[in-house]
Amino acid sequence: MIYITYYNMLSLPDVSCYFQLDYLKRHSDKEISAGDKVIFMMLKSEKKESEVTAADIYPVATRGTIESIGDGWALIRTLGRVSLDSVSVNNGTFNAEVRSRSDIEDMDPALIDEKFQSMRSALLKTFKDTEWLPGSRNTIMRWTNINELVTFSSTLLQISNEDKYAILEEDSLRCRVEMMEKAFYESLELYKVNSEARSAEAKSNEQLYREQAIKRQISFLEEELDKMHPENITDVRKFEKKIADSGMNEIARAEAEKVLNRMRQEGKDGHEYGMLYDYLDFVTALVWKKEKVKKIDLKTAEKVLDSEHYGLEKTKRRIIEQIAVMALRKKQAGSILLFVGAPGTGKTSIGQSIAKALKRSYVRVSLGGIRDEAEIRGHRRTYIGAMPGRIMDGIRRSGSSNPVMVLDEVDKLVRDYGGDPSSALLEVLDPEQNATFTDHYMNVPYDLSDVLFVCTANSTDTIPEPLLNRMEVISFPGYSALEKFEIAKRHLLPKAMEKAGIGKRNLVLSDEAIKSIISDYTMEAGVRTLKNRLDTICRMAAVKIVRGESKRVSVGPEDLRDLLDMSPIRHDRILEEKRAGIVTGLAWTAAGGEILFIETMFTKGEGKLVITGQLGDVMKESVMIAVSLVKSLFPDKADLFKENDLHVHVPSGAVPKDGPSAGITLTVALASLVSGSPVKSSYAMTGEVSLRGALMPIGGLAEKLMAAERAGVREVFIPEENTDDLKDVAEATRNNLKITPVHLVTDVLKNVGIL
Numbered sequence: 001m002i003y004i005t006y007y008n009m010l011s012l013p014d015v016s017c018y019f020q021l022d023y024l025k026r027h028s029d030k031e032i033s034a035g036d037k038v039i040f041m042m043l044k045s046e047k048k049e050s051e052v053t054a055a056d057i058y059p060v061a062t063r064g065t066i067e068s069i070g071d072g073w074a075l076i077r078t079l080g081r082v083s084l085d086s087v088s089v090n091n092g093t094f095n096a097e098v099r100s101r102s103d104i105e106d107m108d109p110a111l112i113d114e115k116f117q118s119m120r121s122a123l124l125k126t127f128k129d130t131e132w133l134p135g136s137r138n139t140i141m142r143w144t145n146i147n148e149l150v151t152f153s154s155t156l157l158q159i160s161n162e163d164k165y166a167i168l169e170e171d172s173l174r175c176r177v178e179m180m181e182k183a184f185y186e187s188l189e190l191y192k193v194n195s196e197a198r199s200a201e202a203k204s205n206e207q208l209y210r211e212q213a214i215k216r217q218i219s220f221l222e223e224e225l226d227k228m229h230p231e232n233i234t235d236v237r238k239f240e241k242k243i244a245d246s247g248m249n250e251i252a253r254a255e256a257e258k259v260l261n262r263m264r265q266e267g268k269d270g271h272e273y274g275m276l277y278d279y280l281d282f283v284t285a286l287v288w289k290k291e292k293v294k295k296i297d298l299k300t301a302e303k304v305l306d307s308e309h310y311g312l313e314k315t316k317r318r319i320i321e322q323i324a325v326m327a328l329r330k331k332q333a334g335s336i337l338l339f340v341g342a343p344g345t346g347k348t349s350i351g352q353s354i355a356k357a358l359k360r361s362y363v364r365v366s367l368g369g370i371r372d373e374a375e376i377r378g379h380r381r382t383y384i385g386a387m388p389g390r391i392m393d394g395i396r397r398s399g400s401s402n403p404v405m406v407l408d409e410v411d412k413l414v415r416d417y418g419g420d421p422s423s424a425l426l427e428v429l430d431p432e433q434n435a436t437f438t439d440h441y442m443n444v445p446y447d448l449s450d451v452l453f454v455c456t457a458n459s460t461d462t463i464p465e466p467l468l469n470r471m472e473v474i475s476f477p478g479y480s481a482l483e484k485f486e487i488a489k490r491h492l493l494p495k496a497m498e499k500a501g502i503g504k505r506n507l508v509l510s511d512e513a514i515k516s517i518i519s520d521y522t523m524e525a526g527v528r529t530l531k532n533r534l535d536t537i538c539r540m541a542a543v544k545i546v547r548g549e550s551k552r553v554s555v556g557p558e559d560l561r562d563l564l565d566m567s568p569i570r571h572d573r574i575l576e577e578k579r580a581g582i583v584t585g586l587a588w589t590a591a592g593g594e595i596l597f598i599e600t601m602f603t604k605g606e607g608k609l610v611i612t613g614q615l616g617d618v619m620k621e622s623v624m625i626a627v628s629l630v631k632s633l634f635p636d637k638a639d640l641f642k643e644n645d646l647h648v649h650v651p652s653g654a655v656p657k658d659g660p661s662a663g664i665t666l667t668v669a670l671a672s673l674v675s676g677s678p679v680k681s682s683y684a685m686t687g688e689v690s691l692r693g694a695l696m697p698i699g700g701l702a703e704k705l706m707a708a709e710r711a712g713v714r715e716v717f718i719p720e721e722n723t724d725d726l727k728d729v730a731e732a733t734r735n736n737l738k739i740t741p742v743h744l745v746t747d748v749l750k751n752v753g754i755l
């Protein structure tokens, strides 16, 4: 291996160049021959070869081979970039571990070639307009690719050493080409200006240089003064610098400079000064530069997800798939996941874990209750008190341009006179549009295409269709008592103890106590209240420890009532008595599943229908359908409805209930009433009913079955079309219940012994 160091030249892959044989011989301990390998190393500062140390060498270099050897010359062709590890230098002899470094091929070669052609034309034109070096046109015409052009013109055009190295180090082809173009054209311009200046030497030169020198001197003095009195840096100067350093796109920079100009004219006492200040403060706080795609190790990502969440296997698997796809496509964003489930089921916190797994920053934006489009897209600056929208505010809080952004409660957006916030959100989430998302306050586009969005919702019912179509729904059905126990033991309790400053030895919470908290002191699908209860216990224990009452607090189930200062929650359990007309149903609420009883009764009257228990319109319609169905199924009992008033009641009258899924329960309750045959209370059912007597599918099956299990139900009838959803139901629940999918109302009636 022949190591060659150089300071001022850039050498990129696919470049052919001639080297003096003597020079190469000095760097090799054997005879030079074709096929020998060469490493070109870039130096950080200009040094004699004998004085170079390992610290002077940049870690990315170029490898090449000797293609042929001629009379005193060798033709070397560079092949690719390499990373250098453990570089050692001994008296001008180099050694290093060389690993090849691959490009991210994210740019069409044809496009690169186009750029190369235009750069070459620009170069030819410049030389034509100024002075021609003999033969340089032919040399330029011999270059075959952009790398050759930049390599050879970099010295002539005086591209800075740092810029050259930044180009060499960049993995993404697209970014590298952009950097090459920028450096090339900028230095070409500079070259032109310089040569123009040279030719117009005569009179203006002196004045020009003088002016430049004075300007440089002023800015130098200003900087020195700023260093001495940082408190005196004026706002204008502060923002000038921030804008220059921000890496804003052209449009944003123009707008910021316009605002800065107004700030200059306005002066500190102007009444708009504050608003202008806030604007500049906001836009310069944003990260405008694109962040590089980080290498993700799937194993580590899996580990992060597993270490922070118990269970949720399906969700984690889906997330890993997403990460893998993103890695393959070298993209920072992918399909938009929508996590749907009751509060406290881990939706937000798994969003946070995704960010950790991807090693990206995390930000949560709450959308609950937003009625005004401007809350998402910002207010125009003409408004007094105008502010950026929540999306851009989130970006600022995240401190990066590619955070994982959790949009919480997308089902709670409200459409109102203030416009439709969901349509603004649609634009945010649309990969076709979000690269130029324009917040009204900022009034300039910002690229959101690298943001990974994750949405959460309690249910999909209120999410507008177009928004829902953009997202992939992943449901969080809630946890079984067993899962809650594991989550409490592995995650919630240790965290709660740490938060309260309690050491492992200071508190012993028995397993029985944890189980009792879950079953008697919480009623939820998630673990949010459970977490609060554990926090309370830890705080109470902390008080005892600090007061010196005890060094080691033990808590058993019997202590909970006092510690939590509440009586155990009474869950509805099935009633043991059997009476005709009463049937157990299953309901879905935001807190998970619950069982409910439908009670029906005839009273002397003339055919009136009385409904109580705060039923919504849909449920009232279900009552009508049930009445019609039962009349047709039991024609000989139709008179009962004429001679009596029918009363339908669903207990817990304070809780509003609606939805079609109680249809089957209502029908069976009525059938039981008219036929006089009671239904065993260990049966429960759920399903919408059609007038034909068919059972139609319902939502929230997993939650409902969990509630049935908890309440002591043995057998559940569900619509046949929900059979597929059973795979989302915990195995323990499936094993504890007899689940019978049915197609017709009459099937249920036969099964419960009415027909």
Ligand code: ADP
Binding pocket: 308, 309, 310, 311, 312, 341, 342, 343, 344, 345, 346, 347, 348, 349, 350, 456, 487, 491, 492, 526, 527, 528, 531
């Ligand atoms: P959501 O967003 O669904 O309302 P959160 O993400 O806020 O719920 O979760 C509430 C709490 O419960 C958080 O502290 C979270 O870490 C914890 N949690 C939820 N699910 C799990 C789980 N499977 N494993 C460990 N902790 C969990």
